[in-house]
Amino acid sequence: MSVLVVGSIALDTVKTPVEEHSDLLGGSASYAALAASFFSPVKLVGVVGDDFPESEFGFWKSRRIDSAGVQRVHGKTFRWSGEYSWDLNTRKTRSIALNVFEHFKPELPESYRKADFVLLANIAPSLQSHVLDQMKRPRFVAADTMDLWIETTRKDLDALLPRIDLLILNDSEAREITKETSLIKAGRQIRKMGPGYVAIKKGEHGALLFGQDEFFSCGAYPLEDIHDPTGAGDTFAGGIAGYLAGTVSSVHFTDLRKAMIYGGVLASFCVEAFSLERLRTLSMVEITERYEMFKLMSQFEVSA
Numbered sequence: 653m654s655v656l657v658v659g660s661i662a663l664d665t666v667k668t669p670v671e672e673h674s675d676l677l678g679g680s681a682s683y684a685a686l687a688a689s690f691f692s693p694v695k696l697v698g699v700v701g702d703d704f705p706e707s708e709f710g711f712w713k714s715r716r717i718d719s720a721g722v723q724r725v726h727g728k729t730f731r732w733s734g735e736y737s738w739d740l741n742t743r744k745t746r747s748i749a750l751n752v753f754e755h756f757k758p759e760l761p762e763s764y765r766k767a768d769f770v771l772l773a774n775i776a777p778s779l780q781s782h783v784l785d786q787m788k789r790p791r792f793v794a795a796d797t798m799d800l801w802i803e804t805t806r807k808d809l810d811a812l813l814p815r816i817d818l819l820i821l822n823d824s825e826a827r828e829i830t831k832e833t834s835l836i837k838a839g840r841q842i843r844k845m846g847p848g849y850v851a852i853k854k855g856e857h858g859a860l861l862f863g864q865d866e867f868f869s870c871g872a873y874p875l876e877d878i879h880d881p882t883g884a885g886d887t888f889a890g891g892i893a894g895y896l897a898g899t900v901s902s903v904h905f906t907d908l909r910k911a912m913i914y915g916g917v918l919a920s921f922c923v924e925a926f927s928l929e930r931l932r933t934l935s936m937v938e939i940t941e942r943y944e945m946f947k948l949m950s951q952f953e954v955s956a
């Protein structure tokens with residue numbers, strides 16, 4: 653089954669304490685779509701401007717990412733610039749230029765409307781809802797969000813939450829949305845706002861998953877060298893949605909546990925290089941090897 657992915661498609665400038673690169677392909681949907689495509693065909697929805705490289709459309713095609721839902725309009729592509737501090741975890745946005753994104757209204761091609769799995773990657777919650785309004789009856793809807801929407805468009809976000817099955821957000825966002833310091837309390841409380849499942853990302857410390865009476869906690873794959881953390885969250889979400897779409901017809905907690913590990917494995921590759929460069933060269937064999945390694949490292953009952 654295929655997964656519909658909507659989100660931002662961007663040209664990023666990223667500065668870490670050791671390197672700076674500009675005009676990198678980025679955006680929540682770019683990362684999420686490529687991550688999902690390792691497991692299932694993708695239907696991509698987004699908007700780009702005249703300055704967006706045509707070659708990317710060819711790349712998407714080569715990865716079974718359908719770009720019929722990507723509008724190319726007159727103007728400049730959305731641009732974002734961020735700077736990381738030494739821990740490569742804390743990030744501040746240096747600048748943001750909405751450009752063609754400002755008047756973006758996602759319109760789904762007819763062929764997209766019946767998709768069974770949907771990932772609403774990070775964009776304004778009103779746009780995420782607008783996509784859902786056009787869908788027939790998706791089996792499973794996952795959504796990502798960010799602090800900006802919690803702070804500026806809370807009503808729109810609250811209206812979206814009962815319409816989704818899984819909300820993915822990071823630890824600081826979970827605390828911010830619930831005003832709880834405990835992540836366990838926060839996860840349970842967010843479930844009461846609507847989504848059946850909640851995944852809370854904790855950066856290099858892994859992630860938590862909450863279901864009705866179920867709970868799962870996993871670590872993150874330990875990496876020595878991180879070059880650019882940008883897109884790790886989107887890749888995590890894309891890996892989860894792609895894995896579910898590609899392997900299960902009806903989603904249960906056990907599937908989500910496994911999906912979280914695949915999402916984490918993909919995110920660990922993503923941060924090994926700037927932009928989408930590592931994901932572009934990644935193979936399924938490498939993903940499986942790291943998944944198996946992660947499984948071994950996470951066992952705590954080992955026969956002597």
Ligand code: AMP
Pocket residue numbers: 660662663664677678679680731732774775776800881882883884885886887
């Ligand atoms: P992440 O590191 O997973 O939080 O995602 C980083 C990506 O999000 C970058 O490639 C940016 O282009 C994109 N991004 C940053 N701000 C926004 C925003 N307000 N809306 C949508 N996408 C954004």
